[in-house]
Amino acid sequence: MAHFLIVEARFYAHLNDMLVAGARAALEDAGHTCEIVTVPGALEVPGTIALAADAGRFDSFVAIGVVIRGETYHFEIVAGESARAIMALTMDGIAIGNGILTTENEAQALVRADPAQKNKGGEAAQAAMRLMELQEAYRV
């Protein structure tokens, strides 16, 4: 059994509830435990994971959030920089599944957040579990 931290950027609460439900179900169905920490938005997720990883209490991490395009360039910054920073942490050896949706509109996000549809929260949890397995297999 491993212990996971779900870091949720709670910008759209109703969508996050579905993503977190999907992630939690995947982790618990695999026999793992998890806890959740909430941050304001996707830009705060990578730094929170970095802080939590230093604490040494978690085996792996799941990033959860929803970034929906608005009127300005800010979408590119929030979506792109959160993904880039999470990837950088992964390349540093931190097992992270990225379940931060980046969509054009809420309808697209709803389909992907819903565990009964595309279940991207569960998918991110599966990725986090797989990376943790690979860490155990390859880390000397």
Ligand SMILES: Nc1c(NC[C@H](O)[C@H](O)[C@H](O)CO)[nH]c(=O)[nH]c1=O
């Ligand atoms: N527009 C969205 C944001 N924006 C907020 C940023 O993520 C960040 O919290 C703020 O710039 C303060 O540092 N965040 C989302 O998660 N989703 C959005 O659609």
Ligand SMILES: CC(=O)[C@@H](O)COP(=O)(O)O
């Ligand atoms: C992804 C965003 O930052 C977006 O929700 C912000 O909307 P806007 O570009 O209209 O300020």
